[in-house]
Amino acid sequence: MPNLKEVKNRITSVMSTQQITKAMKMVAAAKLRKSQDRITQMRPYAQKLNAILRNLSEAQLSGDSDNWYSQVREEKRILIVAVSSDRGLCGSFNTTVMKGVTRLIQEKYEAQSRQGNVVILPIGKKSAEYFGKRKYELVDQYTGLFSSLTFAHASEAGEYIMKVFREGKFDKVELVYNEFKNVATQILRTEQLLPVVSPEPQTGATSSQIDYIYQPSQQEIVEALIPNSLKVQIFKALLDSNAAENGARMTAMDKATENAGELLKELKLSYNRSRQAAITKEILEIVGGAEALKSA
Known part of the structure; x- marks a missing residue:
């Protein structure tokens, strides 16, 4: 049978933990509302x-050697x-x-990984710690x-990605994130950022070609739209991940609070x-002492 003092200390500890998880759940819920709106x-x-971009770029992205965004290399x-x-829990x-x-590395880039040609750009401290430990x-x-988290900061990452791709330092760029x-x-998403491919129509969507009048020219417009589209894609992934993180933390803290409650019931019973x-x-x-006195 456990010692009374030990059980009482555990009850106090679990109650403190339950208060923390409940507070973290409320904070995550408040952040979730804002990030979900964004x-x-x-x-x-x-x-x-x-x-x-889909309407404009089909001709430009198919075999246009002058468009470096869509250049497919080895x-x-x-x-x-x-x-x-950036945080756990x-x-x-x-x-x-x-x-x-x-x-993704094991299934598609195993050969490149063995040669040390897979580089990780972590956005979030947890991925940096994880892949840093794995060399x-x-x-x-x-x-x-x-x-x-602002569009300006996401744009800086986008500018770097486009710069290193254009300079030939990388031949392909993939984006992995959680969608809210x-x-x-x-939902785990893996998207190809570069080289740019013509976006696939969504399921159930009807494809409609719009006859635009281009000024100054179709190629110049596409070349201006693609960098902006890449930055928007990165920023959208960060917003999705941020909302998904807050939702996951809220769910995890809610479950932790429930588990603490169940543990408290068991500890109090014990x-x-x-x-x-x-x-x-x-x-x-x-009683034994009283009986001993009587017999004496």
């Missing part, structure tokens, strides 16, 4: 931009943008991204974007049993 407002713009060096969170949120990146080459100057669906569900056993033992000792 991604909800961002998606229509990103979808419309992709729709315009895949020697690969850059993978891994979007995680959000369930399997970060683990899903790490496993997704690892699976991957990192581009870590964009790790802390979530501390001040609802509070309890996040405490009451131990207390009852101690009282019964004392009564038996008193």
Whole structure:
């Protein structure tokens, strides 16, 4: 039977933990509302931009050697943008991204990885710590974007990605992140950033070609739209990941609070049993002592 003092200390400890997890759940819920509003407002713009780009770019992206954004080269060096969170305590949120990146490397870029030609650009401290420990080459100057998540900061990462691709330092760029669906569900997404391919129509969508009048020219417009589209795609992924992180943390803290409540019930039951056993033992000792006095 456990010691009464030990059980009481555990009850106090679990109650303190429960208060912390409850507070973290409330904070995550408040952040979730804001981040959900941001991604909800961002998606229509990103979808419309992709729709315009789809109509404009089909001719430009098919075999245009002058358009370096769409140049398909031999895949020697690969850059993978891994979007995680800066903090833990959000369930399997970060683990899903790490496993997704690892699976992507094993299934598509195993040969490049063996030669040390897979580089990780982590956005989020957790992915930087994970892949840093596994001796991957990192581009870590964009790790802390979530501390001040703005389009300007996402654009800096986008500018770097386009610069190194154009200079030929990398032949392909992949983006791995969690997409926000609802509070309890996040969907792992892997998207090719560069080289740019013509976006696929969404399921159930009807493709419509619009006869635009181009001024100054179709090629110049497409070359101006593609960089902006890439930056928007990165920013949308960060907003999605941020909302998904808050949803995952809220769910995890809610579950932790429930588990703490269940553990408290068990500990209180154990405490009451131990207390009852101690009282019964004392009564038996008193009765035994009284009987001994009578017989004396």
